Amino acid sequence: MAIERRAANSDIPLSQIKIADDFWNRYRDLVGSVIIPYQWDVLNDALEGVETSHCIENFRIAAGRAEGSYYGMVFQDTDLAKWLEAVGFYLSASGRDEKLEALADEAIRLIGEAQQEDGYLDTYFTILEPEHRWQNLQEGHELYTAGHMIEAAVAYYEATGKEEFLKIVMRLADLLCRTFGTGEGQNHGYPGHPEVEAALVKLYRATGERRYLDLAKYFIDIRGVGENYFLKEQKGPKFKRIFPELAAFSPEYFQSHLPVREQKTAEGHAVRAGYLYSAMCDVAEEYEDPELLESCRTIWDNMVHRRMYVTGSIGSSGYLERFTTDYDLPSASNYSESCASIALAMFGKRMARVTGEAAYMDEVERALYNTVLAGIGMDGKHFFYVNPLEVWPAACMPETSMGHVKPKRQTWFGVACCPPNIARTLASVGQYMYFLTEKRLSINLYMSAKTELELAGIPAELEVETQMPWQGQVRICLRGKDGASLQAAADAGAEIALRLPWYAQNPVISVNGQKVDDQQIQAARSGKGYVVLKAEDESMVIDLCFDMPPMLIRANPQVRAAAGRVALMKGPLVYCLEQTDNGENLAQLVIDPEAEVKERFDPDLLGGTVVLEAAGWRCGNGISGTPGKGNALYYCRQDLPEKPERVTLTAVPYCFWGNRRPGEEMTVWIREAERM
Numbered sequence: 001m002a003i004e005r006r007a008a009n010s011d012i013p014l015s016q017i018k019i020a021d022d023f024w025n026r027y028r029d030l031v032g033s034v035i036i037p038y039q040w041d042v043l044n045d046a047l048e049g050v051e052t053s054h055c056i057e058n059f060r061i062a063a064g065r066a067e068g069s070y071y072g073m074v075f076q077d078t079d080l081a082k083w084l085e086a087v088g089f090y091l092s093a094s095g096r097d098e099k100l101e102a103l104a105d106e107a108i109r110l111i112g113e114a115q116q117e118d119g120y121l122d123t124y125f126t127i128l129e130p131e132h133r134w135q136n137l138q139e140g141h142e143l144y145t146a147g148h149m150i151e152a153a154v155a156y157y158e159a160t161g162k163e164e165f166l167k168i169v170m171r172l173a174d175l176l177c178r179t180f181g182t183g184e185g186q187n188h189g190y191p192g193h194p195e196v197e198a199a200l201v202k203l204y205r206a207t208g209e210r211r212y213l214d215l216a217k218y219f220i221d222i223r224g225v226g227e228n229y230f231l232k233e234q235k236g237p238k239f240k241r242i243f244p245e246l247a248a249f250s251p252e253y254f255q256s257h258l259p260v261r262e263q264k265t266a267e268g269h270a271v272r273a274g275y276l277y278s279a280m281c282d283v284a285e286e287y288e289d290p291e292l293l294e295s296c297r298t299i300w301d302n303m304v305h306r307r308m309y310v311t312g313s314i315g316s317s318g319y320l321e322r323f324t325t326d327y328d329l330p331s332a333s334n335y336s337e338s339c340a341s342i343a344l345a346m347f348g349k350r351m352a353r354v355t356g357e358a359a360y361m362d363e364v365e366r367a368l369y370n371t372v373l374a375g376i377g378m379d380g381k382h383f384f385y386v387n388p389l390e391v392w393p394a395a396c397m398p399e400t401s402m403g404h405v406k407p408k409r410q411t412w413f414g415v416a417c418c419p420p421n422i423a424r425t426l427a428s429v430g431q432y433m434y435f436l437t438e439k440r441l442s443i444n445l446y447m448s449a450k451t452e453l454e455l456a457g458i459p460a461e462l463e464v465e466t467q468m469p470w471q472g473q474v475r476i477c478l479r480g481k482d483g484a485s486l487q488a489a490a491d492a493g494a495e496i497a498l499r500l501p502w503y504a505q506n507p508v509i510s511v512n513g514q515k516v517d518d519q520q521i522q523a524a525r526s527g528k529g530y531v532v533l534k535a536e537d538e539s540m541v542i543d544l545c546f547d548m549p550p551m552l553i554r555a556n557p558q559v560r561a562a563a564g565r566v567a568l569m570k571g572p573l574v575y576c577l578e579q580t581d582n583g584e585n586l587a588q589l590v591i592d593p594e595a596e597v598k599e600r601f602d603p604d605l606l607g608g609t610v611v612l613e614a615a616g617w618r619c620g621n622g623i624s625g626t627p628g629k630g631n632a633l634y635y636c637r638q639d640l641p642e643k644p645e646r647v648t649l650t651a652v653p654y655c656f657w658g659n660r661r662p663g664e665e666m667t668v669w670i671r672e673a674e675r676m
């Protein structure tokens with residue numbers, strides 16, 4: 001077994017980051033107390049009234065422990081993988097847990113038994129179609145499943161040091177290395193659903209085995225080159241279709257329409273896209289490939305400046321869960337899968353690290369604070385897969401074009417990618433907080449936490465205290481560990497870099513009581529977005545303060561769906577109107593853009609939240625559905641029986657929506673009173 005090279009999941013190992021943050025802990029604490037036990041029961045079909053998973057049972061059948069047949073989606077194995085990855089992150093972040101490890105170890109033993117002699121691991125093909133391995137890369141998800149297994153094993157190994165799972169996935173990865181490549185007799189294909197590429201990079205970083213990195217590069221380089229692999233594959237003698245509807249999908253859906261270096265726009269299925277782009281960035285970093293990095297930058301710019309929602313979600317088409325065209329961002333019928341926002345965060349974090357540019361973290365923060373958190377209920381047991389910006393529950397009818405939109409969070413799904421994906425993201429949210437190079441600590445996200453790290457070779461302790469996202473005040477204390485001096489780190493040129501969020505107004509920074517020059521802050525604004533401070537000898541107390549008033553955000557006029565509307569934001573949080581606070585039919589409400597938006601903290605509401613209140617009107621009162629003058633489907637203005645009514649609009653964070661009266665109306669974009 002090779003020795004660990006560096007933490008594969010974080011610049012600072014998660015075990016050294018102890019998050020104690022009022023906002024984040026309400027979700028993170030659910031991971032251990034609710035989500036992991038709940039999802040374990042789901043995987044074992046131990047809960048009544050929850051959609052059957054059969055996931056563990058598939059492994060038992062493949063391992064020869066049980067009789068029966070496979071049930072579930074072709075990628076059902078990934079639910080267990082993502083659960084194990086969440087367990088790994090949780091153990092790293094919150095400390096070892098014997099009982100939980102016993103469950104995980106037993107699951108890992110079962111996975112080992114289900115693994116085939118040559119390293120193959122996929123219960124669908126093992127049970128149902130062993131003769132069809134690797135012949136339908138477009139739909140089979142074997143490489144996607146392998147990727148999730150690998151990521152889980154790396155996380156579990158980093159948390160526990162136990163090697164069994166890592167050895168299982170190394171046997172699997174070695175099989176992939178033998179099977180795929182440009183060599184004679186090798187399969188020249190690549191994944192229909194990217195995922196394994198970034199996983200192989202993680203495996204390389206955890207083990208130091210270069211062949212895994214090279215295979216990741218192969219998958220990136222070969223994609224979309226020459227005659228389309230997926231179209232060619234379908235003509236193979238042993239090809240067997242799994243999803244008949246996929247036959248008609250264009251190569252764009254699978255990001256295989258062009259070699260990746262020639263792709264300029266975010267295309268196709270949004271989760272596939274985000275995972276692919278993340279891996280492209282990893283490979284660009286490892287191989288120091290500026291051309292590939294430039295492709296990542298071009299695609300990112302298209303994605304976040306043309307095709308992303310204000311809530312940090314992507315994939316605006318309900319049909320095929322995919323990107324469409326620039327500025328096509330419908331509010332009610334969109335897909336905006338929770339997993340796609342996670343993929344966006346993964347991609348953005350990598351871009352920020354490679355380029356040193358804070359703007360990428362602005363969008364990561366947007367995705368995490370809004371769509372990713374909206375994906376999970378405050379009870380930890382209910383989830384959104386689809387994340388609309390406007391919901392009229394009555395119109396979310398099955399067997400219509402709105403059938404994919406659920407006005408209430410669901411307990412589980414037949415395709416259950418999102419719940420465990422959210423769980424693993426919450427458990428590992430510490431990976432987004434910092435970047436650490438030898439001499440520079442960059443602070444990306446402001447959460448209260450205590451962190452141990454080594455800066456310029458000196459063991460140090462970092463303590464962050466903040467009331468974010470409610471107030472723009474952050475206190476950062478850096479000192480040598482156990483009272484040691486930071487002098488040696490300061491002498492070696494160590495630096496602390498603070499991200500200036502895009503919404504931070506009038507930022508003021510002081511170090512040990514000395515105000516930092518405004519020019520330095522301006523330089524950060526016009527540069528890479530980080531204010532870089534030199535480490536000081538004994539210890540450092542850094543105070544970062546900025547104004548974070550409520551803002552009215554408008555969309556580019558090309559976004560037809562948001563024309564004449566505003567979204568309320570405070571800091572990274574997007575707000576929404578809910579029926580509970582504002583009554584029925586939110587489309588009748590109009591905000592007064594000239595009036596001040598008031599904010600107040602309500603400790604009893606939704607676990608404690610800042611509420612925004614704005615003056616406005618309710619229009620169209622008196623019009624009913626009863627036919628007749630002024631009471632029809634359509635009417636003239638002079639027939640309006642009542643004047644608009646003055647009202648106060650009350651908005652709560654989008655991430656908290658649907659937690660009070662599940663199944664209520666909600667809207668992010670609010671009609672704006674016209675000032676012509």
Ligand SMILES: [Zn+2]
Binds near residue numbers: 339385417419
């Ligand atoms: Zn998902």
